[in-house]
Amino acid sequence: MSRSRTLLRSLFSLAGACLVTASVATPAAAVDRIVLVSWDGIRRDVLRDLLEWQSLGEAPKLCPQARNEPIMPTECNGYLTCLPTLCNFQLIDSEVVEGKPLTRPQHAQMLSGYGPAETGAITNAGVNSLPPGFTVYERIHATRPEIFNVHIAGRKYIGQGIIRWAVESGALDLDLRRGGRDNYTGINTTKRVVTALDAIGDQPFFMFIHYKAADVLAHRSGDGGSQYREATIQNDVQLGEVLNLLIARDLLPTTEVFVTTDHGFHGIFHVNASDPLITRTWFASLRHDIAEPVGSVLDVTPTMLTTLGIPLSTAEPPYRGRTLVP
Numbered sequence: 001m002s003r004s005r006t007l008l009r010s011l012f013s014l015a016g017a018c019l020v021t022a023s024v025a026t027p028a029a030a031v032d033r034i035v036l037v038s039w040d041g042i043r044r045d046v047l048r049d050l051l052e053w054q055s056l057g058e059a060p061k062l063c064p065q066a067r068n069e070p071i072m073p074t075e076c077n078g079y080l081t082c083l084p085t086l087c088n089f090q091l092i093d094s095e096v097v098e099g100k101p102l103t104r105p106q107h108a109q110m111l112s113g114y115g116p117a118e119t120g121a122i123t124n125a126g127v128n129s130l131p132p133g134f135t136v137y138e139r140i141h142a143t144r145p146e147i148f149n150v151h152i153a154g155r156k157y158i159g160q161g162i163i164r165w166a167v168e169s170g171a172l173d174l175d176l177r178r179g180g181r182d183n184y185t186g187i188n189t190t191k192r193v194v195t196a197l198d199a200i201g202d203q204p205f206f207m208f209i210h211y212k213a214a215d216v217l218a219h220r221s222g223d224g225g226s227q228y229r230e231a232t233i234q235n236d237v238q239l240g241e242v243l244n245l246l247i248a249r250d251l252l253p254t255t256e257v258f259v260t261t262d263h264g265f266h267g268i269f270h271v272n273a274s275d276p277l278i279t280r281t282w283f284a285s286l287r288h289d290i291a292e293p294v295g296s297v298l299d300v301t302p303t304m305l306t307t308l309g310i311p312l313s314t315a316e317p318p319y320r321g322r323t324l325v326p
Contacts, residue, residue, distance in 0.1 A: 032204030033255040039235045041215030043264040044280045054080040064229035085240040089284040094295040096279040103157040106262035113301030113319045132165040136301045141171035143310045148203045150196045153210035154178040184213035186238040211235050223265040257286040292324045299324050
């Protein structure tokens with residue numbers, strides 16, 4: 001773990017500054033590789049508390065810990081942070097805007113750009129699924145078939161109800177189950193990224209990765225304790241490992257990496273669509289190329305397509321969200 005974090009810190013100290021500066025100074029252009037990561041159920045206020053864990057100059061105190069080895073905060077952006085990987089990303093506020101604030105309906109919107117008005121009501125327990133042609137995978141495949149589409153997620157809530165038609169049409173090239181028991185660290189999910197990168201080779205790709213441990217632990221013990229926060233920190237650890245995998249294959253300089261969430265939490269639930277602790281979310285970009293001050297879950301797919309140079313104007317039905325990058 002320490003070796004990977006050292007590698008990641010070296011990336012940002014030696015190359016990361018140039019990467020970010022170049023992306024800010026240069027007009028956005030179509031790219032060939034995207035990684036979209038979903039941290040399931042991460043409250044926006046908790047995320048910011050962990051990002052700005054302590055002020056500089058204070059004696060460092062351990063980051064929240066329940067199951068794994070304790071982690072000390074590190075310096076980043078004027079604070080001591082418990083999320084040293086995400087700290088290098090540009091972060092904006094976002095919102096859950098339509099439908100139930102549950103995993104399946106919000107990921108259906110995230111991975112399609114459409115809400116209940118276009119898809120009908122999608123719930124965790126319902127039978128409704130995304131209609132044919134709606135997923136980001138199908139949109140990408142229709143315009144840029146050379147791009148290798150990868151979906152790494154659990155079957156129950158981000159499976160057939162979302163990707164059925166993408167699989168049946170051949171638009172989704174690789175469908176991998178999210179990793180199993182790993183002490184709520186996400187390590188086994190990250191191992192699927194290795195499998196995916198081996199299958200992709202040097203092809204252009206779009207990869208979605210879903211980490212669910214924080215959501216599971218919040219449902220069991222609530223969002224007020226150390227287990228939920230430690231799982232959020234472990235998400236950050238795995239994000240660092242994903243970046244390291246891209247570094248090792250010399251892919252990071254040409255890969256866009258985005259991170260977001262589907263909903264927040266309040267206690268052990270996230271069912272109240274009027275509760276700001278649940279509906280306030282966030283969106284992050286490694287390249288610091290977000291041009292909008294606030295986003296929504298409906299903006300994610302348009303942002304992915306724009307980043308790949310795919311026009312939004314041809315989409316039918318039209319997107320009601322917009323791209324968050326130029």
